Every structure is written in C-alpha cells, then in structure tokens.
Amino acid sequence: MALAVGIRGLTRSLLRPWVRVPGPARGRTxxxxxxxxxxxxxxxxxxxxxxxxxxxxxVMKMRNPPVNSLSLEFLTELLISLEKxxxxxxxxxxxxxxxxxxIFSAGLDLMEMCGRDPxxxxxxxxxxxxxxxxxxLSHLVVISAINGVNAAGGCLLALxxxxxxxxxxxxxxxxxxxxxxxxxAPFWFKDTLVNTVGHRTAERALQLGLLFPPAEALQVGMxxxxxxxxxxxxxxxxxxxxWLAIPGHARQLTKSLMRKPTADRLLKERxxxxxNFVRFISRDAIQKALRVYLEKLKQKKT
Ligand SMILES: CC/C=C\C/C=C\C/C=C\CC/C=C/CC(=O)SCCNC(=O)CCNC(=O)[C@H](O)C(C)(C)COP(=O)(O)OP(=O)(O)OC[C@H]1O[C@@H](n2cnc3c(N)ncnc32)[C@H](O)[C@@H]1OP(=O)(O)O
Numbered sequence: 001m002a003l004a005v006g007i008r009g010l011t012r013s014l015l016r017p018w019v020r021v022p023g024p025a026r027g028r029t030x031x032x033x034x035x036x037x038x039x040x041x042x043x044x045x046x047x048x049x050x051x052x053x054x055x056x057x058x059v060m061k062m063r064n065p066p067v068n069s070l071s072l073e074f075l076t077e078l079l080i081s082l083e084k085x086x087x088x089x090x091x092x093x094x095x096x097x098x099x100x101x102x103i104f105s106a107g108l109d110l111m112e113m114c115g116r117d118p119x120x121x122x123x124x125x126x127x128x129x130x131x132x133x134x135x136x137l138s139h140l141v142v143i144s145a146i147n148g149v150n151a152a153g154g155c156l157l158a159l160x161x162x163x164x165x166x167x168x169x170x171x172x173x174x175x176x177x178x179x180x181x182x183x184x185a186p187f188w189f190k191d192t193l194v195n196t197v198g199h200r201t202a203e204r205a206l207q208l209g210l211l212f213p214p215a216e217a218l219q220v221g222m223x224x225x226x227x228x229x230x231x232x233x234x235x236x237x238x239x240x241x242x243w244l245a246i247p248g249h250a251r252q253l254t255k256s257l258m259r260k261p262t263a264d265r266l267l268k269e270r271x272x273x274x275x276n277f278v279r280f281i282s283r284d285a286i287q288k289a290l291r292v293y294l295e296k297l298k299q300k301k302t
Pocket of ligand 1: 066067069103105106107108109110111149151152153154177178181183184185186276277280281294297298300301
C-alpha cells in the first residue's frame with residue numbers, strides 16, 4: 001500500500017491556490033477583516049481568506065457547502081491557506097470560521113471513508129493527520145469562531161485552535177461523536193480532547209459520542225466563550241488583542257512546550273496510525289455502519 005502520499009504533490013496537481021475567489025468576492029475589493037483598508041480577499045474554491053495585514057490577522061472562512069465536510073480537496077485547501085498565512089510575516093493570527101450558514105463543519109467527509117480503496121483511505125488519512133498537526137502546532141494564534149454545528153473532525157479542528165468562541169444557539173452542538181457512527185476517535189483526537197476538557201469529561205464524552213450544546217460546551221471547557229450569534233466574529237477579534245499583546249516568541253515557545261508531546265505521539269507513529277485506520281475503515285462491519293449512518297442522514301429529509 002502506498003503510504004508515502006505527498007500532500008504537497010497532491011496540492012500542486014489539484015489546485016491553483018490563491019486565485020482570486022469566485023462567487024461573492026470576485027472582482028471587487030472586500031473590506032478587510034478588521035480594518036477595511038482595501039486589502040483584497042484571496043483564497044481557493046473552498047476557503048475564503050479575508051486578510052487584515054495591518055491588524056496582523058486574517059479571517060479564514062470554510063465554504064464547502066452544504067456542510068463543510070472535510071473532503072480531501074477541502075483539507076488540502078485549508079492546509080494551503082494556513083501555509084500561505086504562516087509564511088507571510090504580516091500575519092500573526094487567524095480566525096477560523098464558516099461561510100456555510102448554521103454549520104461549522106460536519107467533520108470528516110464520510111464519502112472519503114466509504115466504498116473507496118485502501119490507497120485512497122491511506123491518502124485521505126495522511127491529509128487528516130497533516131491538517132491536525134499543522135493547525136495544532138501552528139506558530140500563529142488560531143481562534144475559532146464557531147458559528148454552527150460542529151461534529152467529530154470539525155470539532156477536532158476547533159479543539160486544535162488556541163481559543164474557541166461559540167455562537168449561542170442550542171442547535172450548534174459540538175463534540176467528538178464518532179461512537180454514534182460505530183467508529184472510534186483515534187488516540188490523537190482523544191488526546192486533543194483530554195488536553196482541553198480533562199480525562200473524566202473526555203472519557204464520558206467519547207464513549208457516549210456526546211455533542212454538547214453551547215451552555216454545556218462552555219461548562220465542560222470545550223469552548224472558552226459563548227456569545228450571541230451575531231457577535232461571534234467580533235468576540236473572536238476582541239479576544240485576539242490579548243493574545244497578540246504577548247511577545248510572539250514567548251507565546252510561540254510556550255505553545256510548543258504545551259503541545260509538542262501530544263503531537264510527537266502521532267509523529268512517532270504516523271505510518272502505523274495510517275495502517276490502523278486503513279485496516280479499521282476497510283472492515284466490512286465498519287463500511288456497513290457508515291453506509292447505514294449516511295442513509296439515516298438522507299432519510300432524515302423525507
Ligand atoms: C481498534 C481501532 C484501531 C484504530 C482505529 C483507527 C482509526 C479510527 C477510525 C476511524 C476514525 C474516523 C474518524 C472520523 C471522524 C469524523 O469526522 S466522522 C463524521 C462525523 N460527522 C457527523 O456525524 C455529522 C453528520 N452530519 C450531520 O449530522 C448533519 O449533516 C448536520 C447536523 C451536520 C447538518 O444537518 P443538515 O443541515 O440537516 O444537513 P443534512 O444532514 O441534510 O446534510 C446535507 C448533505 O450533506 C451530507 N453530509 C452530512 N454530513 C456529512 C459528512 N460528514 N460527510 C459527507 N457527507 C455528509 C448529507 O448526507 C446530505 O447529503 P445529501 O444532500 O442527502 O446528498
């Protein structure tokens with residue numbers, strides 16, 4: 001099985017990043033995220049970046065409708081956006097949010113994990129690992145402005161941020177609900193949750209596949225702040241000020257000190273983790289469980 005799948009190679013073949021964005025932002029100058037100083041939005045088909053270099057941050061908006069499921073292409077575009085911002089000295093922070101109304105992310109794309117071949121599963125899982133590692137260890141301050149429901153892999157992405165603001169809407173539950181699908185949150189999903197909410201809360205949440213509505217998410221420490229829906233972005237911006245006031249090198253080294261042991265666990269056994277995933281997801285029983293879950297999602301509409 002080809003495990004050495006190069007995400008950068010994939011990136012080059014799939015995308016032409018940093019094209020001016022199609023859709024609403026095309027051909028006009030969007031107000032910059034914080035300052036409105038005429039800086040152009042940029043991005044890729046599924047990720048819109050609203051830069052505010054004067055203020056030192058950019059708003060990264062996920063827009064992979066209908067539910068921001070993390071497909072291979074979408075993961076790749078998120079990585080490219082992150083890399084681009086990380087390599088530009090003008091940026092010290094990102095606010096990660098969604099452009100899909102009512103949905104932050106439905107998590108990993110079930111279509112990438114269902115009915116495909118082992119090579120594809122390996123390529124997909126490597127991209128999932130890469131996204132987590134890059135967001136978790138980013139030297140930038142990353143704040144998530146969670147403006148919708150946020151399941152499993154989407155929740156992991158938010159948990160990888162430095163701070164989480166959640167919109168106060170009872171429909172916007174978030175959590176690692178893998179067990180409800182008959183699958184298992186891998187150890188690095190688990191570790192990320194444990195680091196955020198503590199062992200006991202994580203154990204209960206993971207076994208029961210709990211999705212926490214805002215008040216509970218705040219109470220267990222899964223998010224740091226709950227605000228009225230129309231204030232999620234402004235609250236994230238206000239919070240940023242505190243993070244950006246700290247000397248960058250000191251904050252970055254401290255972040256690394258706190259997070260490196262968790263990331264190293266995966267880095268040390270990345271290939272084994274991919275092989276585990278491929279073996280697990282290829283099982284007939286797991287494939288059947290995923291098909292049943294997808295079918296339930298579709299039936300919900302009828
Ligand atoms: C011993 C073991 C050793 C090792 C183990 C190793 C590895 C571990 C193995 C596996 C781990 C894999 C980890 C996976 C993590 C994940 O992220 S799994 C995904 C979990 N996500 C969910 O459960 C959310 C599912 N979606 C929803 O609940 C709803 O869609 C949602 C509330 C988000 C929005 O609801 P609504 O607005 O009503 O929209 P619809 O439900 O109608 O959805 C619109 C269409 O989108 C499709 N869709 C929804 N979610 C996904 C998804 N995650 N992937 C792909 N597609 C999705 C849905 O089917 C609709 O499609 P349609 O329009 O009908 O074609």
